[in-house]
Amino acid sequence: MSVHFAEILPVQSGPRGSRRVAVIGNYPPRRCGIATFTADMVQSLQTAAPDLAIDVWAMARPHDQAVLSSARTIDEHDRQSHVNAGLAIEASAPDLVWVQHEFGIFGGPAGEWLIDLLAPIAAPLVVTLHTVLAEPDEAQNRVLAWLAAHASRLVVMSRNAERILLARGDVDPEQVVVIEHGAPDRPFGNAAAMKARLGLPAGPMLLTFGLISPGKGIETAIRALARVVPQHPEVYYLIAGATHPNLLARDGEAYREGLMRLAEELGVASHIVWHNDYLSTPDLIDRIEAADIYLTPYTGPAQATSGTLSYAVALGKAVVSTPYSHAAELLGGGTGLLTPFGDEAAMGQAIAELLAEPERLSGLQQRAYARGRTMAWPNFARQTLAVIAALAPAASPVHHPPARLEQDDLERLCDDTGMAQHSVLGVPDRNHGYCIDDNARALILANLSPGMFAARAMTFAAFIQHGWNPAERRFRNFMGFDRVWREAAGSDDSCGRTLWAIGVTASRGPSADLRAWAQGLWRESADMALEFSSPRALAFAVLGADSLLDSYPDDRLANAIVERGADRLAAALRTYAEPGWFWFEPYLAYDNARLPQAMLVATRRLQAYTLAEDALAALDWLCRCQTAPAGHHRPIGTESFGRSDRTRLPFDQQPVDAWATVEAAALAFQHTGLPKWRRIAEQAYAWFFGVNDRGLALASATGGACQDGLTPRGVNGNRGAESVLALHLAAHALSELQATGRDWPKPMAVPPGAAVLPV
Secondary structure, eight states, X not given: OOXXXXXXXXXXXXXXXXXXXXXXXXXXXXXXXXXXXXHHHHHHHHHHOTTOEEEEEEEEOXXXXXXXXXXXXXXXXXXXXXXXXXXXXXXXXXXXXXXXXXXXXXXXXXXXXXXXXXXXXXXXXXXXXXXXXXXXXXXXXXXXXXXXXXXXXXXXXXXXXXXXHHTTSSSOGGGEEEOOOOBOOOOSOOHHHHHHHHTOOSSOEEEEESOBOGGGXXXXXXXXXXXHTTTOTTOXXXXXXXXXXXXXXXXXXXXXXXXXXXXXXXXXXXXXXXXXXXXXXXXHHHHHHHOSXXXXXXXXXXXXXXXXXXXXXXXXXEEEEOOOHHHHHHSGGGTSEEOOTTOXXXXXXXXXXXXXXXXXXXXXXXXXXXXXXXXXXXXXXXXXXXXXXXXXXXXXXXXXXXXXXXXXXXXHTBOSSOBBSOEETTEEOGGGOEEHHHHHHHHHHHHHOOSGGGGGHHHHHHHHHHHEETTTTEEOOEEOTTSXXXXXXXXXXXXXXXXXXXXXXXXXXXXXXXXHHHHHHHHHHGGGGXXXXXXXXXXXHHHHHHHHHHHOTTOHHHHHHHHHHHHHHHHHHHHHOBTTBOSSSSSOOSSTTHHHHHHHHHHHHHTOHHHHHHHHHHHHHHHHHTBOTTSSBXXXXXXXXTOTTOOOOOOOBOHHHHHHHHHHHHHHHHHHOOHHHHHHHHHHHHHTBTOSTTOOBOEETTTTEXXXXXXXXXXXXXXXHHHHHHHHHHHHHHHHHHHHOOSSSSOOOOOTTOOOOOO
């Protein structure tokens, strides 16, 4: 068995040319730290990598000012706006999506509408977690659990945040990347010149910046100032920042006015400069540069990250701070000074001693500046680009599926009972025993394969024979490793799949003995198919009946199954088809391509012209659903299965669905001779070898191995029977297609007046 790709151009996964990244978060002119951070991140990346295309998607509220023209907006109060943005981002085919996450940014409880936004997007996901909670509430935990399951990387800004995140238990250490908050890169030692430029007094300047609220601890700093002024009467304290908008809406300026009264009572009002406005980033940096000592007197340890603290360190400021988590980590090792929460005496003493010892103050400033070089925006950009490069290589690799597959991995899963169902990586998992689904697939492959696997056909046939339960008139499905059946009857789908294997064996079994056995078991069991309500179960049975009819064209039961299957599938299509949804069910599930495939094989048996056109139209619709914006094959993700809202989600992608598409498209090519069907079959097969949403190969010609699926975070490394068999059966179908071409001399013509359902 060989597969040839010399006649077609190599298929590339992902778009050619420069990489495209979609960035989602707050963005100017919104006035908040994350908006500033997002803008600075984008600017640093554009400076470091001019060829990188960045699409900004900014969260907005109806009353917000217009977002910068370079960004598109998502209404944080409108769930459908989140959904629409996700669909638009997916349609733009980005190489990577980077989210700036804070629970209050996105709509819904704890910002859970972010899930609606991200779910349709197939590109690798990176999430910067600006807040990492040690004890999230139920809604917050639900959002974080989803992000942990779907993000390729979770970025945090401190080692403490990393420890908290990993303590959850559902985060892989390899997912987590620490990239410290970026900071400006300016020359050291310009405080005096900047004070003069800004018209500020020349004396020692203390600074706190941020949206004013009780959690900032400014009361502590004002009381500390009262202890410093008697020793250093020239000192002054610049408190810069507007009142927090939520606090302002609730209480007006009552909190700020209370701080002013406190300063009056302590006799330091003349030593405080109030700047009651939101500062632009350049204005903020200027004021930090003018400061001698930067104060962050937060009231508790929960503050995960402070952007202005990073700025102050990077600009070479002596920092006196309470030991909230970011400060405790960043200022350790002599970079700054820490004082207890709410302890104005300790804070005042630390400030006074620094002002009394200029050399010590200068040394602390120099150590801070040296530490800050690691956080400067150019260094931040390098680390960020390294994450992008690891997940979205600039040049998508060209994948050439191999011509031949070895069969070692098939043998690995087999014993004298049958084929084991699951595998932990490459080790058969005896805890899950066997199932008739996989042994039916294995029997089909053994019938078709010329290799060593063909010798196991009798073992798989014996498994199926033992699975037949005449009392229930159904096949059992699951068997433990102890060879004890776990049920009296399997599902209709598993029974239909078993009939498919029996029908193939009756026609194409490697020995007369095996073919006779299959024909006898067919006569005994196949009438159950006439009772199936599941369209997939019936489709599987039709495929088996059609194969049996190749050798026994007068088999009445097989003909009846084909006729019933054709009627039921046509009726289902007419029931659910509507503009934009040309399908047999109100949702998509697994093995979707088997439905039009079964309908199409029935065409040959029944010479039903309209049926053929409808089947091809349904398969065409499905294949368009399974084509990514970049043009490669994308099986319907398991998260889409059975969704009543018909949303198509990209993950997890399973080998069994790619195999189904290969076979259905190969049949369509045989029926029509249209090159597009051969191309679709080849692209679905190429999915196994890396022409997919992650550019990662699931399959290997060496050993004939295939991993269990493509997930948001990469490849599922297990190699169970369903996946390995799907690879080999897909390879066989494509090999037959390329060896025989069309098996009908010309496409079937649709007679004048034949009705065809609209697409």
